[in-house]
Amino acid sequence: MRDIEWTLQRLEQDAHATLGELRDPQGNRLCWTLENRWRNNERRVSRIPAGRYRVIFQPVLGGWHARLAAxxxxxxxxxxxxxxxxxxxxxxxxxxxxxxxxxGCILPGQIKMRGPDDSLAVGQSGAAYVAIYPRLADLANAGGFIRVRDELSKTHGGTAI
Structure with missing residues (x-):
C-alpha cells in the first residue's frame, strides 16, 4: 500500500509570514496556510524546513489541547x-x-488576506480548522504524511524539495 501524502505548497512570503496552500493527494486545495517566514528554523519564530513529515496526534497534551477541545x-x-x-x-x-x-506552527484559513500590519494573513481560520480536522485525524490514523514544498527562491529563504 502506498503512503497517503498531502502537500503543503508554500507560495509567497513577506517580511513576517509565509502563505501556502494545503492539498490532498488528488491536488484539491483544502485550505490556505500561514506560517512564519524562514528564520533559520529557530523555534517559535521560523517556519519549518521543507520536507516530508508524518502526521500524528500530539503525544503530550498541553495548553493547545484544552483550548481546542473547549x-x-x-x-x-x-x-x-x-x-x-x-x-x-x-x-x-x-x-x-x-x-x-x-x-512556529501552521495555521489553516479559508481565505487569504492582509493583517493589521499589512503582512500576509489568513481569515476564517476556525472554520477552516473545523473543515479539515476530521480529514487530518484520518490522515494521522492512517500513518500519513504532509510534504512541505517551497517554491520560494533561495534569496527568500526557501529550498525546493
Whole structure:
C-alpha cells in the first residue's frame, strides 16, 4: 500500500509570514496556510524546513489541547502535529489568522488576506480548522504524511524539495 501524502505548497512570503496552500493527494486545495517566514528554523519564530513529515496526534497534551477541545468540542480529539521535524517539536496545525499567532506552527484559513500590519494573513481560520480536522485525524490514523514544498527562491529563504 502506498503512503497517503498531502502537500503543503508554500507560495509567497513577506517580511513576517509565509502563505501556502494545503492539498490532498488528488491536488484539491483544502485550505490556505500561514506560517512564519524562514528564520533559520529557530523555534517559535521560523517556519519549518521543507520536507516530508508524518502526521500524528500530539503525544503530550498541553495548553493547545484544552483550548481546542473547549472551542471545538464536536470535532476535536487531540491536536494534530507534524513529527520528526529536524531540530523542532510540537509543530501543530491550529487556528489563528496572523503571523503573531503561529508560534512556529501552521495555521489553516479559508481565505487569504492582509493583517493589521499589512503582512500576509489568513481569515476564517476556525472554520477552516473545523473543515479539515476530521480529514487530518484520518490522515494521522492512517500513518500519513504532509510534504512541505517551497517554491520560494533561495534569496527568500526557501529550498525546493
Amino acid at each position: 472551542r471545538f468540542p464536536a470535532i476535536h480529539h487531540r491536536p494534530i502535529e507534524l513529527a520528526d521535524v529536524p531540530g523542532r517539536s510540537a509543530i501543530l496545525i491550529h487556528p489563528g489568522n496572523f503571523h503573531t499567532d503561529t508560534l
